[in-house]
Amino acid sequence: MSIVLNNVHQTLGNPPNHILKGINLKIKDGEFVALTGRSGSGKSTLLYVISSLDRASEGEILIDDRDIQKLSKEELHRFRNENMGFVFQFHYLLPELTALENVLMPARKFKREKEFEKKAINLLEAFGITQQLHRLPRHLSGGEQQRVAIARSLIMKPRYLFADEPTGNLDSQNGKIVMDIFQSINKNDGTTIVFVTHDPSFAQLAARQITLVDGEMTNTK
């Protein structure tokens, strides 16, 4: 088991809003998981708790048998950098940097950008960004921006890719391109992918769907 959640609760705000209610979940290495549910069901919150961006109010989150909530800040930053990739609904590209420079930002954290430059170019070319390597994000289309963001999340060859509504801001054609990329890296690289979507057609592309209703898992297919 690569990711294990034991009785995870998440309460936010004042007055307290109980968003996740006793989630127990196991995600195997190399799984392709879709988190679905209505708006406010807690699917994004669950994703952020699993991915260590948020701390659970209660419960245990084990990744590779290590409780990530008990890691020191330094260990957690390093773990995220080397093992996790994130894709958000909005691309969050750094507007001052070119497409290639954006992709190399995770590697730059540990001054390994030279080492990863060739890989970054290959990734971008594989995602159809060949002529726009040295362009700023504002000169790219929405679909291209999201593909650059995905390339950035994959540059360190993470074992886990977390995506929050990665297609939410794209048209259906670009949405399909993104999902094709996800399927490809899951199949070819064995990357564990957990993504949130409210689109049933994209959710169906995942090997496993987890549906949340009012902070509780109702089914898992």
Add this chain to the structure above:
Amino acid sequence: MFFLAWRHLTSKIKQTMLTLMGITLGTAAYITISGMMLGFQTFILEQLVNNDAHIRISAREDFITKEKVEKNIFPSIAHVFWLSPPGGLRESAKVQQPQVWLDRLKKDSDVLAYSPQLVAQVLVRKGGASLTGRLIGSEPAKQVLVTNIQKYMREGRFNDIATAGNKIIVGEGVLNLLGARVGDTITLASARGEAVPFRIVGSFSLGVKTLDETTLFAHLTDVQTVNKSPSQISDIAVRIKDVTKAQKKAETWSAFSHDKIKSWDQINEGTLSVFKTQDIVRNAMTISILIVAGFGIYNILTMAVNQKRREIAILRSMGYEPKDIINLFLIQGLILGSTGSTVGLGFGFIFCQMMSQIQVSSQRMLGNGKMLVSFDPIIYVKAFVLGFAAAIVASLLPARAAGKLEPIEIIRSEAS
């Protein structure tokens, strides 16, 4: 994070230039204001320190009081009733036991030179013109070692009065007021005697109008004759090896002497307090300018932090630590501070050069009548440190605020 900080700054070049301008102007203003004020102060200090003694030993003015008279004249009478109580100065001021002083100064290893003087108020006349002057009698060979008077001679040499014989050197202002020239004869009269003729053998210009219009130098013996006070001296001007120790030395000597002993800074306390006030005003002005410039940096970086919340969130999700985010904004402050201050040094230097070319007086004084501007390197060091520090302090707060941002909070606020 230098790479990203640099990109942040260069991507908004107009905003960056405006911020830089604030620091540049602040630094340049400090250099220009300091250069002008310190230039002026240096000139005045030069006058105070080198044109007069480092330490002046002078006669204590002793006043007659009824208590002193009763004690000495009527020691056995309990109550003396005066119709008109005695008062006023006891006698003409003179240094007590001058020879003891001269011997002591000769042996003191801290003393570089000393010059006994007799200073007298005299009425100076030439034809129908007259003025009240301050006649300084000295031994020229000793006097030139104590002050820089030789440097300010315009005509003749100070040693032209080395021997007695009613020769006199006067300030250029005295010449102008009397309509006299070198070679002319003038008469001097003290309060005690009649007018005595003196031949002008030289002139000087100290660059201080009030001194140039009132000061006259003659040989000590001649002044003693005019003043009818043979072998008396009223002052001993002393030059010591280390001018900074003048006050301490004066205090030490005061402990065992009845005479009045003052160092140059004690004598000119009023002028020096004006300088202190000037320094306070100068520093306050500069700090105000730098605070404004600092606020510019603070505002711009605070706006940048708010505008870049998403980028901060994604950087944190990539594994960048809070300290990396702090560094990102702090480095921007460092770049702005160091560049702005460095450019400001250049501008400040150019402004000072321009200022130093401005003619402010037709008088031949230090700087040939041009504005005196200090180019002391310490001004430039201070200006750089101030500009740089303002930038760092101003960028610390936004940088720390950015470092505290948690990615999940940003993502949640973006979602809502």
